Amino acid sequence: xxxxxxxxxxxxxxxxxxxxxxxxxxxxxxxxxxxxxxxxxxxxxxxxxxxxxxxxxxxxxxxxxxxxxxxxxxxxxxxxxxxxxxxxxxxxxxxxxxxxxxxxxxxxxxxxxxxxxxxxxxxxxxxxxxxxxxxxxxxxxxxxxxxxxxxxxxxxxxxxxxxxxxxxxxxxxxxxxxxxxxxxxxxxxxxxxxxxxxxxxxxxxxxxxxxxxxxxxxxxxxxxxxxxxxxxxxxxxxxxxxxxxxxxxxxxxxxxxxxxxxxxxxxxxxxxxxxxxxxxxxxxxxxxxxxxxxxxxxxxxxxxxxxxxxxxxxxxxxxxxxxxxxxxxxxxxxxxxxxxxxxxxxxxxxxxxxxxxxxxxxxxxxxxxxxxxxx
Numbered sequence: 001x002x003x004x005x006x007x008x009x010x011x012x013x014x015x016x017x018x019x020x021x022x023x024x025x026x027x028x029x030x031x032x033x034x035x036x037x038x039x040x041x042x043x044x045x046x047x048x049x050x051x052x053x054x055x056x057x058x059x060x061x062x063x064x065x066x067x068x069x070x071x072x073x074x075x076x077x078x079x080x081x082x083x084x085x086x087x088x089x090x091x092x093x094x095x096x097x098x099x100x101x102x103x104x105x106x107x108x109x110x111x112x113x114x115x116x117x118x119x120x121x122x123x124x125x126x127x128x129x130x131x132x133x134x135x136x137x138x139x140x141x142x143x144x145x146x147x148x149x150x151x152x153x154x155x156x157x158x159x160x161x162x163x164x165x166x167x168x169x170x171x172x173x174x175x176x177x178x179x180x181x182x183x184x185x186x187x188x189x190x191x192x193x194x195x196x197x198x199x200x201x202x203x204x205x206x207x208x209x210x211x212x213x214x215x216x217x218x219x220x221x222x223x224x225x226x227x228x229x230x231x232x233x234x235x236x237x238x239x240x241x242x243x244x245x246x247x248x249x250x251x252x253x254x255x256x257x258x259x260x261x262x263x264x265x266x267x268x269x270x271x272x273x274x275x276x277x278x279x280x281x282x283x284x285x286x287x288x289x290x291x292x293x294x295x296x297x298x299x300x301x302x303x304x305x306x307x308x309x310x311x312x313x314x315x316x317x318x319x320x321x322x323x324x325x326x327x328x329x330x331x332x333x334x335x336x337x338x339x340x341x342x343x344x345x346x347x348x349x350x351x352x353x354x355x356x357x358x359x360x361x362x363x364x365x366x367x368x369x370x371x372x373x374x375x
Contacts, residue, residue, distance in 0.1 A: 010036035093226035103204035110200035123157025131234035135160035143170020177219035229254035235269035329374035
């Protein structure tokens with residue numbers, strides 16, 4: 001009986017029925033008081049009174065058993081060690097709930113609940129060695145700062161971003177454009193497993209769903225939708241990362257683009273984004289500066305397992321003034337030049353020059369209001 005379904009089972013059935021998009025599903029949920037079981041139990045005439053629901057959709061809902069094998073899907077979940085999370089679950093990405101067409105549920109492999117603020121790093125599958133190096137460095141630095149790096153597990157830039165985050169023991173989430181049981185590209189099986197072990201692999205698609213021209217754009221809207229900002233490292237003017245950037249703009253997310261060579265096709269998309277108003281990215285400091293206005297968005301930095309902090313490696317190389325100034329920040333404060341001057345015993349001119357050198361060495365960050373903070 002439909003009435004015997006749990007709420008989670010009903011959400012999974014609705015999510016996986018063919019040819020019913022998230023916009024229609026969210027309209028139905030709004031009409032039926034948020035109860036997915038009421039939708040599956042409703043007569044066709046009532047279903048068709050909802051805007052966007054025609055005979056084909058109402059038939060699929062009324063006759064869902066012929067389209068979806070619930071027992072088989074739950075067995076696959078158990079075998080895969082995966083779970084199905086509803087939009088009302090705490091582990092569902094917070095920002096994703098705010099977009100126009102959020103998935104009503106997500107398949108998840110991995111225990112990570114997307115607690116950290118997310119930054120998406122995306123780009124071309126056919127990237128340059130420069131693009132790979134930039135994506136890997138950004139992934140590592142963002143993860144060290146406490147952000148979760150989100151990407152799509154694709155070849156090229158996506159792979160480099162995930163690997164960068166993993167290299168420092170950070171959090172990363174892969175959003176798939178296929179069922180969670182399909183690893184695409186297949187050579188990323190090892191990466192898929194590493195992400196699932198420490199982060200999460202997400203998909204809104206049922207088991208067995210292969211990637212196609214429709215599923216990839218749907219995946220891209222999730223990548224941008226769950227992120228505070230989207231960083232495009234390399235892409236041609238018609239690449240999939242441009243679709244992600246377009247979604248980011250529609251969703252009100254910040255967009256960053258890494259500049260490249262003017263004669264390199266894989267940089268054309270980034271240069272177009274910069275012309276259209278995206279922020280030119282030269283390092284993670286640019287992201288922090290743009291995000292600094294968001295209340296409470298200050299993730300907790302992580303330590304690289306087995307390695308000393310960057311400061312501990314560089315400290316012996318600093319001159320006396322640099323060591324005195326950096327020591328003032330040992331308590332983790334955000335300080336202006338006057339406060340540093342008073343605490344260090346140096347002159348204001350010496351402090352200003354020293355802070356500039358520490359900023360160039362990536363040991364302190366200057367905030368938009370002129371204050372400084374140690375990394």
